[in-house]
Amino acid sequence: MKILICISNVPDTTTKIRFTDGNTKFDSTGVQWIINPWDELALTRALELKEGSGGAIEKVSVITVGPQTSEPTLRKALAIGADDAIRVNAEAKDAYYVAFQIAEAVKNEGYDMIISGIESSDYNGSAVGGMVAEFLGIDSVSSVSRIDIDGGNVVLKREIDGGSEVVGTPLPFVAIIQKGVALEPRIPSMRGIMMARTKPLKTLEPAEAESLTGFVGYELPPAKAACKKVDPENMKELVNLLHTEAKVI
Numbered sequence: 001m002k003i004l005i006c007i008s009n010v011p012d013t014t015t016k017i018r019f020t021d022g023n024t025k026f027d028s029t030g031v032q033w034i035i036n037p038w039d040e041l042a043l044t045r046a047l048e049l050k051e052g053s054g055g056a057i058e059k060v061s062v063i064t065v066g067p068q069t070s071e072p073t074l075r076k077a078l079a080i081g082a083d084d085a086i087r088v089n090a091e092a093k094d095a096y097y098v099a100f101q102i103a104e105a106v107k108n109e110g111y112d113m114i115i116s117g118i119e120s121s122d123y124n125g126s127a128v129g130g131m132v133a134e135f136l137g138i139d140s141v142s143s144v145s146r147i148d149i150d151g152g153n154v155v156l157k158r159e160i161d162g163g164s165e166v167v168g169t170p171l172p173f174v175a176i177i178q179k180g181v182a183l184e185p186r187i188p189s190m191r192g193i194m195m196a197r198t199k200p201l202k203t204l205e206p207a208e209a210e211s212l213t214g215f216v217g218y219e220l221p222p223a224k225a226a227c228k229k230v231d232p233e234n235m236k237e238l239v240n241l242l243h244t245e246a247k248v249i
Contacts, residue, residue: 001053001171003046004111005062006102006128007077008036008092008120009070019218026218035073037185038117040080042175044182045147046115047081053149059083063105065090065098071201078196079188085199090206094213095123099131104207107136112171113154118143118178129176139173145180 011017011031018027035043043062050057062077063086064070074085088101106114114136116129133140145164146157156167156175188196230238242249 001057001112002110003050003057003060003113003115004106004109005039005043005046005060005077005082006114006116006132007039007043007062007064007073008117008122008128009033009064009066009073010036010120010122013121017220019220023218024215033070033073035077035185036117036120036122038119038121038177038179040185041179041182042115042117042177043077043080043082044184044186045177046113047186048182049147049149056149056152061086061111063088063102065092065101065206067091074201075196076188078199078201079192080186081192083199085201087201087203088206089203093211095125095127095131096212097209099128100135100209101206102128102132103135104209105204114172114174115147116174116176118176129174133174136172136174139169140176141167141169141173142176144175144177147175147177147181 010033011028012034015031018029019025020027043060046060050060060082061084062074062082064074065088066073067089068087071087074087078085086105088105090097090101092098114129114132116132118129119126120128130140130142141156141158143158143160144156145159148155148157153168154171154173156169157164158167159178159180228241230241239249
C-alpha cells in the first residue's frame with residue numbers, strides 16, 4: 001500500500017499579513033512558511049499507520065503545488081518521516097488548479113490512499129480533496145477524524161450531525177481529514193532532519209490547465225475598537241453601554 005499526503009505551504013498563523021499593489025497581491029516578504037496544520041496531522045497519522053502495518057504500507061509520500069520557495073516545507077515533511085516528496089512547479093492559483101495538478105502528477109503512481117486536510121489555514125476553501133478524487137475518478141470520504149487499517153481493510157470514523165459514524169471504503173480513495181485524526185503533529189528529530197537532505201524530492205512541471213478564478217483584491221478585517229473600562233461601582237453606565245453600543249441587552 002502507498003499513501004500520499006497533500007501538503008499546503010501556508011504562512012505561520014502569527015505572521016502579520018500585508019498586501020501590495022493596491023491590495024491586489026499578498027506580500028510574502030518576511031513571511032515564515034509552515035505545513036498546513038491539518039496536513040501535518042494527516043502526515044502524522046499516515047506515519048503511525050505505516051509503523052504499525054508490519055511492512056504492508058510501502059511508503060508515505062507528500063506532494064505540494066508551489067514554487068521553489070516551498071521546498072523547505074517539503075523538506076520538513078521528509079524530516080518528520082515521509083519517504084519522498086513531489087513538487088509541482090507552479091503557483092497555487094486556486095483550488096481547482098491545485099487539485100488538477102495533484103491529480104495529473106499522481107494519476108499513474110498507484111497510490112492506494114490519498115489524504116488531504118479539510119482546509120488550508122490561509123484561504124479555508126475546503127475544496128481540494130474532493131476535487132482530487134473527482135479528477136482521479138475515485139471515492140472520497142469527508143470529515144474523517146480517524147483512520148485505521150484492520151486486516152487489510154481501511155476503517156474510517158467521520159463526524160456527522162449529532163454524532164459520528166464508522167465506514168469502510170475500497171481502495172483507492174481520498175480521505176479528507178479534520179482535527180482528531182492524530183493527537184498532535186510530530187516534531188522532526190535531528191536524525192530525521194539529516195536524513196531529509198538525501199530523500200528524493202521530485203520536481204514536475206505543471207500540466208496545462210485553466211484557472212477558473214482570480215483575486216481582484218484583499219481587505220483586512222476592521223481594527224478592533226478600543227477597550228472601554230467602567231468603574232465597578234457604576235453599574236448604570238455599564239448597562240447603558242451594553243444596551244446602546246454592544247447591543248447585547
